[in-house]
Amino acid sequence: MTQAIVVEGLRKKFGQREVLHGLDFAVEPGTVFGVIGPNGAGKTTTMRCLLDIIRPSAGTISVLGQDPRRAGTGLRRRIGYLPGELHLENRTTGRRMLEHFAAISGPVEPKYVNELAERLDLDLDRQTRKLSKGNKQKLGLLQAFMHRPELLVLDEPTSGLDPLVQQEFHALVREVVDGGATVFLSSHVLSEVQQAADAVAILRDGGIVTISTVEALRNAAVRQLRFNAAGADANDVGALLARVPGVANVVLRELPGDGAAEAAVEATATLSGQVQPLVQELARLNLKDLVLEEPDLEEAVLTLYTGHYVGNGNGHKSVSHTEGAHHA
Numbered sequence: 001m002t003q004a005i006v007v008e009g010l011r012k013k014f015g016q017r018e019v020l021h022g023l024d025f026a027v028e029p030g031t032v033f034g035v036i037g038p039n040g041a042g043k044t045t046t047m048r049c050l051l052d053i054i055r056p057s058a059g060t061i062s063v064l065g066q067d068p069r070r071a072g073t074g075l076r077r078r079i080g081y082l083p084g085e086l087h088l089e090n091r092t093t094g095r096r097m098l099e100h101f102a103a104i105s106g107p108v109e110p111k112y113v114n115e116l117a118e119r120l121d122l123d124l125d126r127q128t129r130k131l132s133k134g135n136k137q138k139l140g141l142l143q144a145f146m147h148r149p150e151l152l153v154l155d156e157p158t159s160g161l162d163p164l165v166q167q168e169f170h171a172l173v174r175e176v177v178d179g180g181a182t183v184f185l186s187s188h189v190l191s192e193v194q195q196a197a198d199a200v201a202i203l204r205d206g207g208i209v210t211i212s213t214v215e216a217l218r219n220a221a222v223r224q225l226r227f228n229a230a231g232a233d234a235n236d237v238g239a240l241l242a243r244v245p246g247v248a249n250v251v252l253r254e255l256p257g258d259g260a261a262e263a264a265v266e267a268t269a270t271l272s273g274q275v276q277p278l279v280q281e282l283a284r285l286n287l288k289d290l291v292l293e294e295p296d297l298e299e300a301v302l303t304l305y306t307g308h309y310v311g312n313g314n315g316h317k318s319v320s321h322t323e324g325a326h327h328a
């Protein structure tokens with residue numbers, strides 16, 4: 001089946017400055033592809049190239065099987081676009097504005113517009129310039145979805161939305177994808193794409209650091225480990241943990257026993273990778289307590305953004321900023 005988007009060797013220069021350094025990626029039809037990256041990474045620039053709002057300096061792009069530079073308005077109608085910055089300062093209502101967009105984007109069912117407005121909890125009869133940031137964002141989403149496009153390109157779609165509306169947005173994305181549409185969305189935080197995306201590309205300084213499934217990111221992510229082993233010796237516990245692949249940042253504390261409690265070793269560490277080898281080793285101990293936290297995907301992504309992970313062993317984590325470090 002033809003890929004919904006294929007990007008090869010995409011470069012973009014503004015003047016002398018290159019901000020995209022040869023991106024390669026493909027988006028399967030009927031999936032959600034999320035691009036995450038810090039501010040200035042090049043997410044918006046990539047989207048603008050896909051929509052032919054700006055022209056690449058080099059590379060090739062195929063969107064729904066066509067070259068956006070040559071396809072014209074026919075292709076544009078098959079796409080719904082939510083720009084990152086919406087300028088809605090007109091003295092017109094949301095409804096009038098949508099009518100104006102509908103004239104460009106093609107046929108729109110008024111019933112569907114009303115249904116979307118209701119789901120997003122948006123009053124279409126208010127003047128757009130008087131809308132709050134979140135309500136402007138809803139109007140932007142509505143115009144992107146209303147003509148039932150085959151491809152949605154959404155720049156930071158949940159920005160400014162309250163949690164309930166974010167949930168509704170995610171439900172909407174699932175519905176259109178189940179109906180065969182493809183969604184390409186960007187964010188600077190993982191939580192936004194984590195719920196929705198099948199695949200995630202991490203963009204940093206105009207280059208793709210990695211493309212992965214959310215599941216694979218989860219497996220690679222760092223978890224916090226904490227346990228308490230009764231009657232153990234700190235050196236033995238240290239040696240046991242050293243045998244487990246992916247264990248790091250081990251901190252051991254001996255807790256002396258008293259009349260009520262046996263002497264114990266309290267351990268904290270981090271684990272990346274498989275859980276099973278850890279469980280096998282821990283089974284040798286007389287555990288009184290064990291906590292293995294959910295992997296922190298936000299942390300995993302930050303690590304990829306910035307270099308390497310540093311855990312300080314007390315459950316709080318920080319990331320050292322290592323310029324130029326890339327994880328392929």
Ligand SMILES: Nc1ncnc2c1ncn2[C@@H]1O[C@H](COP(=O)(O)OP(=O)(O)OP(=O)(O)O)[C@@H](O)[C@H]1O
Pocket residue numbers: 014019037038039040041042043044045046084188
């Ligand atoms: N029209 C332009 N002229 C010059 N430089 C630009 C232009 N548009 C973007 N840039 C630069 O290109 C780089 C990438 O910007 P872009 O807006 O694509 O990043 P982004 O990942 O979308 O970030 P944000 O989340 O802040 O929007 C930035 O350094 C930005 O300053």
